[in-house]
Amino acid sequence: MNVDSNSYTFGFATMMVVIVAALLSYAAIELKPFQDTNIELEKQQNILSSIGVDVQRDLAKEVYSKYIKQEIVLNYKGEEVDGDAFEIELKKELKKANSDQVLPLFISNVDGFKQYIIPLRGKGLWGPIWGFIALEEDLNTVYGAVFDHKGETPGLGAEINQSFFQEPFIGKSIFDGETFKSIRVVKGGAPEGDNYAVDGISGGTITSDGVTDMLLERLNMYLPYITRLKTEMEEEKIITEIDSALILNDSLIQ
Amino acid sequence: MSKDSLFSKKNRKLLSDPLDDNNPITVQVLGICSALAITVQLKPAVVMALSVLVVLSVANVVVSLMRKMIPSRIRIIVFLVVIAALVILVDQVLKAFVYDVSKELSVFVGLIITNCIICGRLEAFAMANPPGKAFLDGLGNSFGYGIILIIVAFFRELLGAGTLYGYPVLEKLGLYNLGYENNGMMILPPMALVTVGVLIWWQRSRNEKLIENN
Numbered sequence: 334m335n336v337d338s339n340s341y342t343f344g345f346a347t348m349m350v351v352i353v354a355a356l357l358s359y360a361a362i363e364l365k366p367f368q369d370t371n372i373e374l375e376k377q378q379n380i381l382s383s384i385g386v387d388v389q390r391d392l393a394k395e396v397y398s399k400y401i402k403q404e405i406v407l408n409y410k411g412e413e414v415d416g417d418a419f420e421i422e423l424k425k426e427l428k429k430a431n432s433d434q435v436l437p438l439f440i441s442n443v444d445g446f447k448q449y450i451i452p453l454r455g456k457g458l459w460g461p462i463w464g465f466i467a468l469e470e471d472l473n474t475v476y477g478a479v480f481d482h483k484g485e486t487p488g489l490g491a492e493i494n495q496s497f498f499q500e501p502f503i504g505k506s507i508f509d510g511e512t513f514k515s516i517r518v519v520k521g522g523a524p525e526g527d528n529y530a531v532d533g534i535s536g537g538t539i540t541s542d543g544v545t546d547m548l549l550e551r552l553n554m555y556l557p558y559i560t561r562l563k564t565e566m567e568e569e570k571i572i573t574e575i576d577s578a579l580i581l582n583d584s585l586i587q
Numbered sequence: 588m589s590k591d592s593l594f595s596k597k598n599r600k601l602l603s604d605p606l607d608d609n610n611p612i613t614v615q616v617l618g619i620c621s622a623l624a625i626t627v628q629l630k631p632a633v634v635m636a637l638s639v640l641v642v643l644s645v646a647n648v649v650v651s652l653m654r655k656m657i658p659s660r661i662r663i664i665v666f667l668v669v670i671a672a673l674v675i676l677v678d679q680v681l682k683a684f685v686y687d688v689s690k691e692l693s694v695f696v697g698l699i700i701t702n703c704i705i706c707g708r709l710e711a712f713a714m715a716n717p718p719g720k721a722f723l724d725g726l727g728n729s730f731g732y733g734i735i736l737i738i739v740a741f742f743r744e745l746l747g748a749g750t751l752y753g754y755p756v757l758e759k760l761g762l763y764n765l766g767y768e769n770n771g772m773m774i775l776p777p778m779a780l781v782t783v784g785v786l787i788w789w790q791r792s793r794n795e796k797l798i799e800n801n
Contacts, residue, residue, distance in 0.1 A: 342658040349665065353672045360679050367683035375686065390686075488627030488748070488774055536774050 376419070383465035383479045384441050384448050401450075403440035409433075411557030423454035423463065436554055441467070448476045451555055455547025458539040459484045462493065462547065466502070472559045475516070478502035480544060490540030501531040507552060515549040518542070601723040605731030608796060611704045612735040613787045618704040622736055623779040625695055629752045632740035634688065635695050636733030642673050643705050644725035649673075650713040651721035657714070666709045667700070674699050704732055739782045747773030 335341060374390050377397040381388055388396045406416035409432050418437035426434045439450040447470045454463040464480035478499050485491040492498055505516050506528050514529045518541040523530035533541035611617045625631045646669050650657070657665050678696045681689035689696075699705070708728050713721040744750055749757035749769045757763065772778050791797045 336656060336658050337660065342661055345656065345658055346661055346664070349668060353668055357672060357675055360676055364679050364683040368679075368686075371682070371686040486627075487625060487631045488744075535771060 379479055379481065380439055380441075380450055380452075380465055383450055383467040383477045384443055385477050386443070400441045400443060401439055402442045405438050405440070407436040407438055407555070407558050409436070409554065409557070411555070411559075411561050423452055424461070427454060431554065434554065436558075438555070438558070439465075446470055451551060453480075453547050453551045455543050455550065457482050457485045457493075457543040458490050458537075459486070462540065462543050464493075464544075464547075466548065466552070468507070472563055473506050473508045475502050475505045475507065482540070485540050486537065488536075489534060490537035492534050492537060493540055493544060498531075498534060505529060505531065513553065513556060515552055516545075518545045598720065598723055601720060602727040602730070605724075605727040606734060607731075607790070607794060610731045610735065610790070611707070611728050612732060612783065613790055614797060615704075615707070617707050618702050618732055619783070621695070621698055621702055622732075622739060622783060623776050624698070626736055626740040626743050626779050626782075627747065627774055628744045628750075629737065629740045631695060632736045633733075635699075636729065636736050638677060638696060638699055639702060639704070639732055640726065640729035641677060642670065642699050643708060643729045644722055646670050646673055646705060647708060647713045647721040647725035648718045650709045651716060651718040654714050662710070662714065663706070666706055669709075670705055671700050704728060735783070735786065738786065739779060742782055743773045743779065746770050747778075 336345075371390075374393045377393040378388060378390055381393065381397060381400060384400065386396065386400055404418035406414050406418050406421065408414050414435060416435055418439060421435060421437040423437075426436075437452055439452075441448045441450060448467045449472060450465050450467045452463070452465055454461060456462065460483035462480060462482040462485065464478060466478045467476040468474065469476045480493040480499060482491060482493060485493065501523075502516065507513065507515055509529070517523075517530045518533045519527075519530045520533045520538050520541065521535075522532045605611060609615065612619065612622055621635065625635050646666075649669050650666060653665075674696060678689065681696070708724060712724045716724070741751070744752075745756065747770060749755060749762075757767065757769075
């Protein structure tokens with residue numbers, strides 16, 4: 334047989350493509366359930382690590398239901414709407430107009446204190462970066478943060494998923510009094526005592542800037558909710574103060 | 588077909604040649620792109636070397652088995668399809684069963700497709716030799732590629748970050764207390780090229796066969 338004839342060449346190419354396509358689709362379909370479980374467990378693991386709970390992937394599901402008390406979905410006005418927060422894909426939400434987005438929020442409970450966990454997603458140098466930032470009950474102090482990436486440069490931008498980068502976020506604030514400041518990742522190191530900045534990664538400036546932009550953009554979307562919650566807390570505080578004053582008053586009269 | 592045993596002198600040469608005399612990176616100057624990109628740390632370098640080992644040996648065998656059926660006009664396309672299919676398979680299997688390793692590799696697995704060594708070996712060797720030899724050639728060349736990757740990564744990680752495989756060697760030795768500082772330049776791509784250059788220089792000064800007379 335002449336392997337260089339036109340008809341053979343076309344026949345060979347067609348057969349090869351069909352066989353390879355069939356092989357790959359079969360592999361993709363067979364392996365999909367395993368891959369999806371991995372991705373789900375990893376998300377739970379990431380959410381947990383933003384509140385400082387480190388867990389092995391196999392155990393993530395159990396531990397997750399122990400710590401995460403509430404999963405809520407918000408609209409851009411900060412009102413709660415129906416939906417499954419865990420299933421929301423930020424990748425799709427970010428493509429929508431701000432007013433059409435739904436915002437997932439996870440509320441956890443560690444040692445009797447509430448944390449608000451906000452999922453993040455933005456752009457690094459080579460592809461998407463994402464993470465979770467947990468705020469303390471005051472909705473201002475950072476309780477913990479975790480970041481990850483698809484394909485940032487190893488040894489440089491990829492280091493955002495390391496603890497030396499993530500730990501400095503703990504204890505920083507996102508508000509200066511009433512003004513929203515977010516947290517900046519600063520090239521060459523954050524100024525001493527700056528409560529709204531952390532050190533960047535040398536050689537990974539674009540990824541570091543990506544983290545800054547991501548935090549600013551995402552946290553900004555939650556401002557209506559945060560403001561509402563803060564006002565409620567203020568009111569509650571005033572009410573309890575009045576209550577205790579009244580009780581004090583009562584006891585004085587008696 | 589000659590009936591020499593698997594480890595005859597000729598076959599052993601297939602394995603040892605690419606390590607020195609015919610090294611894919613330092614002598615043939617193939618696969619330079621990945622050698623520069625992923626040698627910042629040892630770990631990705633090792634993983635990349637292993638992935639190339641799997642892909643190159645299997646692709647060599649597959650192409651060698653089909654060598655009499657492949658129409659010569661579309662042979663490069665056939666190579667690319669074989670390599671791409673293998674790479675996707677490896678990637679999918681890793682994602683399903685060793686998720687952490689697959690995350691570690693991320694973009695590199697895809698990069699294997701563009702590794703010139705693989706296409707080069709398929710064209711130069713697998714198309715003209717039986718599967719057994721092609722397999723050995725695949726192993727030999729991946730070792731030759733891997734060893735350079737690991738040497739370069741060793742120096743870049745040690746001098747650039749002061750660690751080896753993530754372990755803080757220099758800190759444990761107490762060098763920082765003596766005023767030593769990491770050389771940040773080693774982390775950047777140009778230093779990979781310089782390191783490879785120094786390797787080539789050293790290799791040629793030692794191995795006179797490689798010195799060109801002109």
